[in-house]
Amino acid sequence: MLSTYLFRYIENRSGDTSYFLILGASLNYNAAYLLSFLPSFPAGWLRFKDKCFMFKGKKDDVKANWSHARSWCKDQGGELAVIDDQYENDFVSSYLRDLELPTWIGLSDLLSENQYAWSDGVSPVRYTNWNDKEPNNAGGAEHCVAMSHSPLVSGKWNDDACHKDHSFVCYRKKCQSTPSPHLSS
Structure with missing residues (x-):
């Protein structure tokens, strides 16, 4: 007898811990076995495609200038966020409302005027999402990039003065997780 199983997990966006829900049906599947295949991401990190992101800067949370934000991300095993395409930009932007x-x-x-590069030193700049008339290097002092989130300019980028304290987004290139199970009967 051939059985078909349909399972999927849904990530809970609240808090610093990732929780997952399995939806599916099986009359003869061991639930403990199934739970052993749930992805286990590091606390505070959210997965999108093959990356994990951490968002800092809620009301009572840490904020930092660009250099300190980068150092903080490195201390967590990551780097300030690298955005490779519109899908990643939309994902990151969707969390900025908090x-x-x-x-x-x-x-x-910072390394070369008007030659933008990612802080990890290796990722090519494949995608940008500049706001209108940006980057403008206002006053000759804007060298670091911030993302905005509002109903009018969600996810648009602006060059800003690096010394300002802002919220920030860290990322890891590889998410630590358990591979998806191959379910068969």
């Missing part, structure tokens, strides 16, 4: 804005990401032109 943060005090603007929010640092890992892009800057």
Whole structure:
């Protein structure tokens, strides 16, 4: 007898711990076996595709200038966020409503004026989402990039003065998780 199982997990966005719910049906499947295959992401990190992101800067949370934000992310085993495409930008932007804005990401032109590079030193700049008339290097002092979130300009980027304290987004290239099970009967 051939049985088919349909399972999926849904991540809870609240708090610093990732919780998962399995939806599915099985008359003869051991629940403990199934639970052993739930992804286990580090506390505070949210998975999107093959990356994990951590968002800092809620009302009573840590905020930092760009350099300190980068150091904080490194201390957590990550780096300031690298955004590779519109899907990642939309994902990150969707979490910004809980943060005090603007929010640092890992892009800057600190090494060479008007030559933007990701702070991890290796990721190519494949995608940008500049707000209108940005980057503008206002006053010759804007070298780090922040993302905004509002009904009018959700997820748009702005070059800003690196010394300002903002919320920030960290990322890890690889999420630690257990591989998905191959279910068969």
